[in-house]
Amino acid sequence: xxxxxxxxxxxxxxxxxxxxxxxxxxxxxxxxxxxxxxxxxxxxxxxxxxxxxxxxxxxxxxxxxxxxxxxxxxxxxxxxxxxxxxxxxxxxxxxxxxxxxxxxxxxxxxxxxxxxxxxxxxxxxxxxxxxxxxxxxxxxxxxxxxxxxxxxxxxxxxxxxxxxxxxxxxxxxxxxxxxxxxxxxxxxxxxxxxxxxxxxxxxxxxxxxxxxxxxxxxxxxxxxxxxxxxxxxxxxxxxxxxxxxxxxxxxxxxxxxxxxxxxxxxxxxxxxxxxxxxxxxxxxx
Ligand code: FVH
Numbered sequence: 358x359x360x361x362x363x364x365x366x367x368x369x370x371x372x373x374x375x376x377x378x379x380x381x382x383x384x385x386x387x388x389x390x391x392x393x394x395x396x397x398x399x400x401x402x403x404x405x406x407x408x409x410x411x412x413x414x415x416x417x418x419x420x421x422x423x424x425x426x427x428x429x430x431x432x433x434x435x436x437x438x439x440x441x442x443x444x445x446x447x448x449x450x451x452x453x454x455x456x457x458x459x460x461x462x463x464x465x466x467x468x469x470x471x472x473x474x475x476x477x478x479x480x481x482x483x484x485x486x487x488x489x490x491x492x493x494x495x496x497x498x499x500x501x502x503x504x505x506x507x508x509x510x511x512x513x514x515x516x517x518x519x520x521x522x523x524x525x526x527x528x529x530x531x532x533x534x535x536x537x538x539x540x541x542x543x544x545x546x547x548x549x550x551x552x553x554x555x556x557x558x559x560x561x562x563x564x565x566x567x568x569x570x571x572x573x574x575x576x577x578x579x580x581x582x583x584x585x586x587x588x589x590x591x592x593x594x595x596x597x598x599x600x601x602x603x604x605x606x607x608x609x610x611x612x613x614x615x616x617x618x619x620x621x622x623x624x625x626x627x628x629x630x631x632x633x634x635x636x637x638x639x640x641x642x
Contacts, residue, residue, distance in 0.1 A: 360417070361384045367389035413441055426453040428447075442495040448523065467491075474526060490516050533563065535613070540559060543602075584633075592620050
């Protein structure tokens with residue numbers, strides 16, 4: 358069903374979102390601080406609002422995708438929001454999402470916070486996911502329209518939950534990146550073809566290893582970190598071996614040394630029989 362939807366912010370991501378809504382047949386009103394960025398969308402049928410207030414007045418669902426939360430507040434300052442659903446897809450911290458939710462609700466709006474797990478080119482395509490948290494009724498009412506952007510996944514009433522999970526997923530991504538960069542440094546030192554290493558060896562290995570992660574979650578939920586895979590003592594020895602091998606190859610293991618230190622700390626507490634899941638408790642100390 359076609360809806361009236363307004364999009365505030367036409368940077369790379371906001372333009373992709375507005376374009377996906379137009380492609381899905383919605384009536385889209387757009388606003389951007391630099392109006393010229395709206396030209397391609399207007400050519401495709403979007404309506405350009407002269408002010409944020411005009412854009413908000415045009416639609417029950419208002420999507421904001423701006424640089425940061427400060428710019429969202431700046432843009433919406435003094436704009437009547439009563440009766441609107443504000444879906445803020447700007448990246449930020451959980452505390453900012455909670456503050457924004459309280460503020461929007463005070464203005465008479467319903468609030469959803471969103472974490473976009475995609476780059477602009479992925480919007481409306483396979484693999485794109487947007488996490489939403491905040492008012493369930495508002496999500497349910499607009500879920501179908503939001504599905505035009507990416508798979509919509511509701512993760513809870515706490516408005517801070519979507520940004521928290523967004524940050525958690527980015528954390529996992531950076532951890533994987535760090536390991537791959539260290540691996541490339543080692544392989545480069547041996548002059549092995551890097552593309553062959555990443556494509557044929559590393560990526561399939563990382564995909565296989567990713568299947569271990571749900572078992573860590575189960576161990577944490579059960580409070581039982583015994584393992585039948587490789588325990589921390591084995592991993593401690595493995596890390597020592599890695600560091601020596603890196604040194605012999607003339608490469609630094611800098612990015613992984615904090616992990617080595619964490620394992621050693623846990624083993625020194627007499628917990629070498631545990632699996633890697635126990636390291637999470639070490640981070641909470
Ligand atoms: N691009 C990406 O891959 C990531 C994917 C995950 C989610 N992020 C977040 O999305 C937000 C917007 O990102 P973006 O890629 O669209 O960013 P830009 O192309 O730089 O556009 C920024 C827009 O914000 C407007 N803006 C900035 N400051 C203000 C302000 N003070 N008042 C009003 N508007 C402001 C800017 O306007 P203009 O420069 O065109 O006039 C753009 O519309 C962001 O949170 C990412 O972390 C994207």
